[in-house]
Amino acid sequence: MPTAEEFDRWYADRGESAVADDLVRRVLGLPPDLESTSLLTGQAIDDVVELLDLREGTTLLDLACGRGGYGREIARRTGASLIGVDFSRRHRAGESPPRRRLPGG
Numbered sequence: 675m676p677t678a679e680e681f682d683r684w685y686a687d688r689g690e691s692a693v694a695d696d697l698v699r700r701v702l703g704l705p706p707d708l709e710s711t712s713l714l715t716g717q718a719i720d721d722v723v724e725l726l727d728l729r730e731g732t733t734l735l736d737l738a739c740g741r742g743g744y745g746r747e748i749a750r751r752t753g754a755s756l757i758g759v760d761f762s763r764r765h766r767a768g769e770s771p772p773r774r775r776l777p778g779g
């Protein structure tokens with residue numbers, strides 16, 4: 675299992691490659707600016723939004739949120755509040771949801 679420090683380094687490298695993010699967005703059919711660190715497609719986001727039935731006044735807990743792209747997109751579409759949790763310390767100020775480092779991470 676990768677450690678938090680390994681994910682920190684991975685995010686640091688990834689942050690220097692806007693081209694990689696653009697490529698991933700295009701291949702997965704994601705909205706512009708969504709920062710993905712996985713393989714969830716644009717269609718899958720539609721499905722998740724429908725299945726979760728979130729709305730204003732509810733809270734989405736995004737565990738292992740990474741850079742928070744998916745959680746922010748779902749919260750934006752539904753009006754739900756967002757809490758993102760990840761053990762990597764790597765994030766960009768002002769762009770990421772609140773995060774907590776989990777015990778043992």
Ligand SMILES: C[S@@+](CC[C@H](N)C(=O)[O-])C[C@H]1O[C@@H](n2cnc3c(N)ncnc32)[C@H](O)[C@@H]1O
Nearest residue numbers: 681710711712738739740741760761762776779
């Ligand atoms: C493949 S990335 C996915 C990030 C995000 N969910 C996405 O889809 O873009 C996996 C994320 O899980 C986090 N992670 C892995 N194990 C974790 C743990 N035990 N506690 C908290 N976060 C963890 C990593 O730091 C990393 O950001």
